[in-house]
Amino acid sequence: MKKPPVRGRTAQPSGMLAKLLRQAATPPTRVAPTLAQAQSLYEAVVALYHRAEWDQAERQADALLALPGLHPAHEVAALNLKATLAARTHRLELAVSLYQAILKRQPAHVEALSNLGLALQKLNRHEEALGFLTQALTHRPGHANSQLNLGLTYQSLGRHDEALAAYQRTLAIEPGHVQAKFNMAKMLQDTFDFEAASQAYQSALDMDPLHADSLANLIFVQHYRYPPNEVAQQALIRRVGELNPLRPEWPRRAVDQKPLRVGFVSADLRKHPVGFFLRDVLLALASTAVASGELTLLAYANHALADELTQELVPAFAAWHTVDLWNDARLDAQIRSDGIDILVDLSGRTAGNRLPVFAGKPAPLQVSWLGYFATTGLPQMDAILADPVCVPAGEESLYVEKVVRLPHTRLCMSPPMVAEQPAPPPVLKKGFITFGCFQTLPKINQGVLAAWAQILHACPQARLRLQAPQFSDEGQRARFAGRLQAEGIDQVRVDLLGPVSREQYFACYSEVDILLDTFPYPGGTTTAEALWMGVPTLTLALPGMLGRQGQSMLANMGLHNWISHSEADYVQQAVAWGQSGTDVCDKLQGLRRSLRAQAAQSPLFDASRFARDWWSALQGLWREKMA
Known part of the structure; x- marks a missing residue:
């Protein structure tokens, strides 16, 4: 994100x-x-x-x-x-x-x-x-x-x-030019020096304790650091609460009023992971709860760009407001004027979020879902939608919001609208395993790279294919090549590929046998799309909604044997798959043939079931709030 x-x-x-x-x-x-x-x-x-x-x-x-x-x-x-x-x-x-x-x-x-x-x-x-x-x-x-x-x-x-x-x-x-210090911090973040970036963001906050962008980025950059520092993360979250004191509660409304007016606030109602996960869920809601008069949906799109996916989403909403040029007061006033009962945040602390508006509590019930994978830190956010795997019992203390677990999964992927079909695993022709990772470069921290080095050293015939938008830049490629060399990885065994069209991207799955997930910031969209193309992902489960994202997705597919629970386990499993023996080849070929059908029947891709679960959860929250 x-x-x-x-x-x-x-x-x-x-x-x-x-x-x-x-x-x-x-x-x-x-x-x-x-x-x-x-x-x-x-x-x-x-x-x-x-x-x-x-x-x-x-x-x-x-x-x-x-x-x-x-x-x-x-x-x-x-x-x-x-x-x-x-x-x-x-x-x-x-x-x-x-x-x-x-x-x-x-x-x-x-x-x-x-x-x-x-x-x-x-x-x-x-x-x-x-x-x-x-x-x-x-x-x-x-x-x-x-x-x-x-x-x-x-x-x-x-x-x-x-x-x-x-x-x-x-x-x-x-000396007190906070924007200069912020820009320095962002540059350090963009060059993946997350420790120095954290220090620079803290310096910006020392200059201006209310500098919202610095606090937001300081919180966000913690997700890339490994091992995670939960103590520091919780301290930052407490700071958010201190800067955003609770507002007076709304007066109660009728529990059984119909329709409930639900507003979505997002910067990503377009060709973006949020849009890809949201599309079929919206269509399912439109044909059920909306059609029955129980639900009215309104959109507050914090982006000017409208693409083909945007056009697919628009009909599900009774009103669509493009709000990227609106200040917080104007957006707050519009939400109140629209009579929103439940306001759903789809951005969290990612780019283009409107959390300052949520801090003003323009709706009686406010819920965080989909576009973020941790607590917003806002005491005004009433609930966060999760699932039993990504937030197991005992981890509720990581969230300011009330944790509401959907029965199966917090995410539901829309089947990709592509003609590309799963291809046989390349090991059958090449005779060696090709590992891959299509994550953005900041997720590949030193811990991840060290684990991959162990895997490649133990599998001398295997290759690694990395595809990231940053590799279109020669400077980024050169710096990453230096990181490979520092880990003792022969650069000849690693392909560094830049961005391609969406159609070409799906074709690239035919070039890899197994995806290696990143940690503590794993894949989401790429994991789901890889499963659709018959390619399994080996993930490492760690604490927190983000750390368990891959675990939740694979568990909903029934792929429990692709979930590791320690770095040593992650390396050991990858090495076992990397031997390219007959047994491995047969299993990978079987997955290529079966995973798409398995995905289509799983909770991870079942929009109708997910829409029922989602709507039931929101109705339950509303009854509880208005009781």
Whole structure:
């Protein structure tokens, strides 16, 4: 799952007009006829901007520009406002043209140069961005935001040493510049130095204890660290609760009211693991509880992108709100206006989450499910949906929320819409086992790599095929090759492959015999899709919903012998499968022939059964809440 993105900073509009007027050479008497009106409009735009009322703010900015006899300083201020609004609402090409218009009037306008550089960086026009940021720093070497945006651009180019130096210069100019420290931490996270990233996020929180992104990322990055530090994780979760005190409870509503209005809040109602797991469950709910009048579904999509999967999801909802440009107050107000009874969070602490809205308790009952695999830490989140395997008895203390176990599984995969059929295991032709892993690179920590090294050393004929989006970058490939070498793994035995189309991705399963799961952050979507393609995954079960994710999925398939319970067991089982004898080949061939049909009949792929279980759980929670 995703993490909150590294960010630059666009100069805010506050105070800009007064500054420009001070710099203007024209005596104040020459601008007096329009000054009061311009100042009033400008202040109105700034107020609207800070309330995230983008459309109205832009109309007021246009009104400011339309004033007759507008002084050049006012004009530049208004253009800067429009550019800032365009950038904030993701209209980057418009922002670029507006910043360029400012520079035609004032070529040395440092804020415009810096913000133009940031907009170009977001458009992946990195070399142009570097040029404008260099100009900004030539005019004003001590401009902190230009240094910050320069660091961000270097970071996007993979020039990490130069990015680090730029962030350090930002902090030298403004020692309390929390965004610079946050960006440094994110860069360390992206280069898989999770220990250093944790320390940097903590430093950002020392600067600003309320910096939500730093706390969210500090919590999230713990999932990649091995061995897990449960004490540190629980301390961070307590911190979330301290920052989000409980709100007064809602008045009780009728227990048997119909329909119950359930809202989904997600940044991932699209081609994304959340979308893939959700599709058939929504279709099943639409044909049962929704059709019977018991349930009304509403969506709050925190993403602008709409793809083919989005279009499949939309009909299940009575209303669809695209809320990625809405501030928390507006989203809170919409949820209350919609009369939501149960608000379901599908993001947790992954990128694009709206947990601050949940902290305001806009619905009487709030539930965490699907897109995250740990406690949100919010005392306002009433429940988290789990299953008997991923949260066994005795682990409830890991969750702030009430743990509600669905009977079989917390996840239900929609059968992939692909024509690719399971192919015979490649060992039959090649004569050796090909292990594989299609996880994103941050999940492959040193503990995982050390275990794989033991497996390959014990199976000298076996090969390893790794497929990750990060391997499209030569720098990432080189760094990972260095990690292989450090573990004594012959690089000739390892294929490092980058991203491919979804159709090609499914074809890649024909190139591997067995998937090796990562730990403590195992696969989810890849495990389910591999099973659909007849490829088993060897997983290591560890404490926590995340640590047991692979165990839960395989247990629901009846594949208990593919679940290991210690690193030694994990290595031993992999080595046993890696011998490529006749018995192993026969078993793998049998799995290729049977796993898809087995999957289709299992709770992991049975959307109708899952929808019944899910709806029953929510109804039970509602009765309990309103009792």
